[in-house]
Amino acid sequence: MKALDITVSPAPHCHSGARITGVSYNFILALIPAMAMGAYYYGFDAIRVIAASIASAMIAEALIQSVLRRPITIADGSAAVSGLLLALILPASVPLYLVVVANFIGIIVAKQCFGGLGANPLNPALVGWAVIRITKAWAGYLDFDLALINYETGFILQYPLAVLKAEGPAGIAHFGLMDLFLGKQAGGIGSSAILCLLVGGIYLVLRGTIRWEIPASFLLGVVVIAGIFWLRNSSNYASPIFHILAGNVMIGAFFLSTDNATSPVNRWGMVAFGFCCGAMTVVLRAWSVYPDGVIFACLLMSLFVPLLDKMKKKQLLPPAVSPVTPQAISESAEVRSAS
Amino acid sequence: MGLRSFFGILPPKLYYKDVSAPIEALPVPEKITLLWYRRTHSDLAVRVGTKVETGQDLARNGRGPFVSTVTGRVEEASTFLGVDSREYLAVQIRADQKDSFDPSVTSVAGLSETQPQTLRTGVNRAGFTALRSIIRDPRVWPTVDCLIISALDLDPFSIVNQQTFRDNPEQVEAAIELLARTTEASQCVLAVPDNLADIASKVSTGAATVAMVPPVYPNGLPEILAKKYGAGLLMKTYDAGFAGNTVVVSLEHALAMVNSLQSGRPMLEKTVTLSNGQDGKLRNFRVRIGTPVGEILKRASVEVQPKGKLILNGIMRGYSCFSDEQPITATTESVHVQSPSEVFFFQNTQCTNCGKCNSICPVDLEVNILGRLSEYGIFNKCRGLGVENCIECGLCAYVCPARRPLVHFMTLAKQGIKTVTDEPANMEEALACTACGPSCPAIRLFDFDTESDKEDSPKV
Known part of the structure; x- marks a missing residue:
């Protein structure tokens, strides 16, 4: 046969047009309202942290990839997204060197050492945050009551969950639920803008991201x-509505726990993963030393992802390989009619 | 191509085309090529220069007959490697314009009273690939619980069965009756796409129930029809015997079977749909089996541009050929021509675990895991996850944002299971599928360090 100068490739011969960059850019688009809210309340400081975080995440990725001689993939936007997510859960006053350190550890240790996008067992932004949180010298920067002391925003700059931890449900009576919902609460740059996060999250769900x-x-x-x-005990524990509207729950539910690489993909695995994340959050809030438990819950549950992904109906396997004989054929017919 | 909605919460849908195109008959070409997979102990019964008649069996000791579809003289018999990495024989026959039929193929007399076994022998003798895989020996016949005659097509760009149903609704009843008797199936289903409901309501279907199927890919694939409307698994020959108990026959093949049992002539002609990505127009052609694709393209005045693609058997499951001399076989459903700008390239990127493939998979496989396992040659684990149930519908690769060649990975795993057990020494044999040559990313992984590969790897 005479070969023509045409392209030959395996099936299928068409594509829906989806790209990896679509996921990242949709994430960034969905987070713009929360970013704007942070910039509105905390001004230049918030923009400073967001910019430094995105830049350092992308630089860290480019750097480690060029050192490891792998293709440089910062254009796919995944590093920018994890930089942005880290910035949104930090207070606006955090020093920039901390942002850079957290991003470098997150991207290099938690992401690129495991093989890059899709292969990381833990969300790099959360690892970066956890490193700051558990380092004794830096943990104070994440105390929102201290960190936001110099800002004038027009609402009470007390971290609701810290108040809950210290004083119990009696102390949080002065936080209006509507104020919490509209984002008038102390917290991270973007993580306190509950309404904006909800809108962004619903956008991501509808887009299928x-x-x-x-x-x-x-x-x-x-x-x-x-x-x-x-x-069981409403004098010791806050109401579920308060738990949803305070702290990192909204950003955790829509943006932190849904990272593709660190969440299961089978339906019942996803349901179990999400439910356990939520349950663990409340347990950590109630019984741990930390005021909020969302990030530790997400990190912990990410470790169970390979196990949760096994929650799937087993496939019916074809019979073991053996030579074909008329007996085998009639036997298989008998087995079928018997079953 | 596919319609991708802005809201991606629901997976994209590929609709079958709802168009009618008259079937245009092409004359017998000068030269035809017939393909034959030579098994052990079987051989060609003809040589170069032998004169053959229409319907003559060209093989000796083959599993089914290797039917000549024209009268003429054998010009060439050469081997070539098929897309499934098997070695095929290509027999070229210079055709006379006038057919003289081989007397050994005779019509089955008194069709309505004939025994099933006689019918099966007749169908087998007429060389039907549609049933050949299960008619190995007409005497050893497995129990068929359900027979599905499908008026749906295999590919979104094919309208062959649809058109056959539009043109010959009156012949459907006879086909159902005869096939039900041939297969001795206890249940009989006529699968019709939703858009042809008005024709289906006028057709008398005898013993068969009518199943209205939404015209969305992959509902027309035999495996899906068997699962949704039949008695579970599709009957196919695994190496150990038969699995499942549903037989699916396309309407075109069913009508051809009736025809050949009545007239005593084997299936000589096949209808194919020609489509191209540019104007999206579908045209039907009826050609002699063995006609080179180039003849159809010439008749339709469609040209394959350099760097473009010529695809046989549909954009989702078909294969791209390297030559326009590739012949139409009894199972070719469609011919699709793509211009260079439409050609889609897979990328050598890693899985991002987004799970789109898992949620769209019609047989519920863990495609994300299987793709990775197959990529690194861990075929025994692929078997445990049921990779052999993959029907290669192509939807996983269609939706993959990382643009990984997932169907190719599944094929590789299936082939790997066949040829290797666990020894890495046999890996090269498993990978010798050559379906895509140097463009295969799976092979690339094993010699990733070569300089040429580094240059070829896609830039992001």
Whole structure:
């Protein structure tokens, strides 16, 4: 046969047009309202942290990839997204060197050492945050009550969850639920803008960028477990609504726990993952020394992802290989009619 | 191509085309090429220069007959490597314009009273690939629980069965009756796409129930029809025997079977749909089996541009050929021509674990894991995850944002399971599929360090 000068490739011969960059850019688009809210309340300081965080994440990725002689993939936007997510859960006053250190550890140790995008067992932004949180000398920068002391925003600059931890439900009576919902609460640059995050999260769900099972079951987990605590003893534990509207729950449900690489992909695995994240959040809030537990819950549950991904119906396997004989054929017919 | 909605929460849908195109008959070409997979102990019964008649069996000791579709003289018999890495024989026959039929193929007399076994022998003798895989020996016949006659097509760009149903609704009843008797199936289903409901309501289907199928890919694939409307698994020959108990026959093949049992002539002609990505127009052609694709392209005045693509059997499951001399076989459904700008290239990127492939997979496989395992040659684990159930519909690769060649990985794993057990020494044999030559990313991984590979690797 005479060969023509044409292209030959395996099936299928068409594509839906989806790209990896689409995921990252949708994330950034969905986070713009929360970023704007942070910039509105905390001014230049917030922009400074966001810019430094995105830049250092991208630089860290380019640097480690050029050292390891791998293709440089900062154009796919995944490093920018993890830099942005880290910035949004930090207070606006955090020193820039901390942002850079957290991003370098997150990107290099938690992401690129495991093989880059898709192969990382833990979300790099969360690892970066956890490094700051558990380092004794730096942990103070994440105390929102101290960090936001010099800002004038027009609402009470007390971190609701820290108040809950210190004073119990009696202390949080002066936080209006509507104020919390509209983002008038102390917290991270973007993580306190609950309404903006909800809008962005719903956008991501509708676009198919994130899988809806995870945020839905995350919020359900928070409501159910917080509800159990609250119904048993409402003088010691806050209501489920307060738990959803305060702290990192909204950013955790829609943006932190839904990272593709660190969440399961099978339906019941996703539901279990989200529910356990939510449950763990409330448990950590109630019984740990930390005021908020979302990030540690997400990190912990990410470690269970390979196990949760096994929650799937087993495939029916074809029979073992053996030579074909008429007996084998009639036997298989008998087995079928018997079953 | 596919319609991708702004809201991606629901997976993209590929609709079958709802168009009618008259079937245009092409004359017998000067030269035809017939393909034959030579098994052990079987051989060609003809030589170069032998004169053959239409319907003559060209093989000796083959599993089914190797039917000549024209009268003429054998010009060449050469081997070539098929896309499934098997070695095929290509027999070229210079065709006379007038057919003289081989007397050994005779019509089955008194069709309505004939025994099933006689019918099966007749169908087998007429060389039907549609049933050949299960008619190895007409005497040893497995129990068929369900027979599905499908008026759906295999590919979104093919309208062959649809058109056959539009043109010959009155013949459907006879086909159902005869096939039900041939296969001795206890249940009989006629699968019709939703858009042809008005024709289906007028057709008398005898013993068969009518299943209205939404015209969305992959509902027309035999495996999906068997799962949704039949008795579970599709009957296919695994190496150990038969699995499943549903037989799916396309309407075109069913009508051809009735025809050949009545007239005593084997299936000589095949209808194919020609489409191209540029104007999106579909045209149907009826050609002699063995006609080179180039003849159809010439008749339709469609040209394959340099660096473009010529695809046989559909954009989702088909294969791209390197030559326009590739012949139409009894199972070719469509011919699709792509211009260089439409050609889609896979990328050598790693899985981002987004799970799009898992959620769209019609047989519920863990495609994300399977793709990675197959990429690194861990075929025994692929078997445990059921990679052999993959029907290669192509939807996983269609939605993959990382643009990984997922279907190719599945094929590689299936082939690997066949040829290797666990020894890495046999890996090269497993990878010798050559379906895509140097463009295969799986092979690339094993010699990733060579300089040429570094230059070829895609830039992001």
